Amino acid sequence: MLKDSIKLTGRLSIKKYDKEGKVNYEKEVPNLVVTSGKEFIAQRLCNNDFDFMSHMAVGDDASTAAVNQTALQNELARVAVSSATPSGVSATFNASFGAGVGTGALVEAGIFNAAASAVKTFDGDNDVDDASDNITISSHGFTTADKVTYTDGGNVAISGLSDGGTYYVIVVDSNTIQLAASESNANAGTQINITGTSGTGHKLTAGTMLCRTTFPVINKSSTETVAISWVITVG
Numbered sequence: 225m226l227k228d229s230i231k232l233t234g235r236l237s238i239k240k241y242d243k244e245g246k247v248n249y250e251k252e253v254p255n256l257v258v259t260s261g262k263e264f265i266a267q268r269l270c271n272n273d274f275d276f277m278s279h280m281a282v283g284d285d286a287s288t289a290a291v292n293q294t295a296l297q298n299e300l301a302r303v304a305v306s307s308a309t310p311s312g313v314s315a316t317f318n319a320s321f322g323a324g325v326g327t328g329a330l331v332e333a334g335i336f337n338a339a340a341s342a343v344k345t346f347d348g349d350n351d352v353d354d355a356s357d358n359i360t361i362s363s364h365g366f367t368t369a370d371k372v373t374y375t376d377g378g379n380v381a382i383s384g385l386s387d388g389g390t391y392y393v394i395v396v397d398s399n400t401i402q403l404a405a406s407e408s409n410a411n412a413g414t415q416i417n418i419t420g421t422s423g424t425g426h427k428l429t430a431g432t433m434l435c436r437t438t439f440p441v442i443n444k445s446s447t448e449t450v451a452i453s454w455v456i457t458v459g
Contacts, residue, residue, distance in 0.1 A: 232257040232265070234435060236333065236454040243323070243447040253439045256289040257456065260390075261434035264337070275337040277434050279304055280319035280452060283332040289436045294373040294390055295429045296334050296436065299343065301326030305335075314457040321450045330442040333452060338431025345427050348382055352420030358400050359418075361428070366393040366401055369410040370430050374403070377425025384418035391416070393428075 234257060240249035268276075285297030303325065307318045317335055344361045346352075351360045366372070370393040374385050381387045385403070392410035394402040402415035409415075435456065444450055 232262065232456065232458055234454065234456040236437060236452055238333075238439060238442065239451045240442055240444065241449040241451065245449075248448075249442060251439060251442075253437055255435045255437035255454070255456075256291065257435045258289075258293055258433055259291045260294045260432050261335075264432045264434060275431070277305070277308065277317065277335050277337050279336045279339055279431075280317060280454070281334050281336060282321060282326045282330045282450070282452075283334075284329050286331045286438055286441075289332075289438055292388070293436055294388065294433050295375060296332050296433075298332075299334075299429075300328055300330070302336065302339065302343075304339070313459045314455055317452075317454045317456070319452050319454075321444070321452075323449060324446050326450065327444050327446050330444050330450065331440070332436065332438045333454075334436040335434040335454060335456075336431050337434075338429075343427060343429045345377075345425060348376070348379055348421045348423045348426045350420075352382060352418060354419050357402050357415045357418050358396055359402065359428075360400055362399050364395075364399065364401055366395055366430065368393060368395045369407050371407070371432070372403075372428040372430050375427045375429070377423055377427055379423025379425060380421045382418050382421050382426065384416045391428075393430075 234255040237252045242248050281299050281302035283296040283299045287297045305317045305319045309316050376387040391403040392407050404410035
């Protein structure tokens with residue numbers, strides 16, 4: 225009989241090392257595979273339009289993990305995974321946040337398919353043109369139809385967008401973009417009507433988050449290293 229209740233589960237092992245390389249903290253916690261991660265897997269079954277999971281990130285926001293989240297709530301650092309190894313129905317991702325990388329009160333982590341440079345910050349007022357719906361981000365590096373997550377950085381969300389919402393890029397030029405509600409709208413050049421608001425911490429994050437977890441606070445100093453081994457299992 226075919227199993228019709230396949231689930232995605234996972235856990236991660238976190239170790240903190242002091243400057244001499246000795247382990248001074250160790251914890252294992254379960255993770256949540258979010259909806260965007262499940263959509264990623266479905267897409268990869270049919271095509272290679274989505275890049276593979278290649279990066280891991282840590283942050284300092286303890287908000288409860290939820291399936292509709294598409295980004296860490298306050299990302300501090302993102303690094304390339306050192307290895308991604310399949311074994312049977314599981315895949316193991318390993319990454320290390322070395323001295324000076326991701327320092328602070330770490331409490332959240334996630335797996336992504338985009339590098340840290342995909343996170344672009346802009347001024348909600350000065351960088352948003354209400355008349356043209358343009359957003360100015362110097363050397364943004366996006367291409368049309370890139371999928372991005374918008375976060376308001378604790379400010380009032382830009383009118384027409386919602387904090388944590390998913391949008392698609394329309395490239396105007398190398399320093400200017402617009403946002404669309406769907407991939408088809410982006411390719412057609414149909415942008416969302418937006419109105420700027422205050423705050424300099426507005427962000428657009430490209431790529432897909434596979435999973436997010438929170439854990440007891442790990443206070444990481446500038447001389448310490450945090451290593452994460454993350455197992456995702458289908459079954």
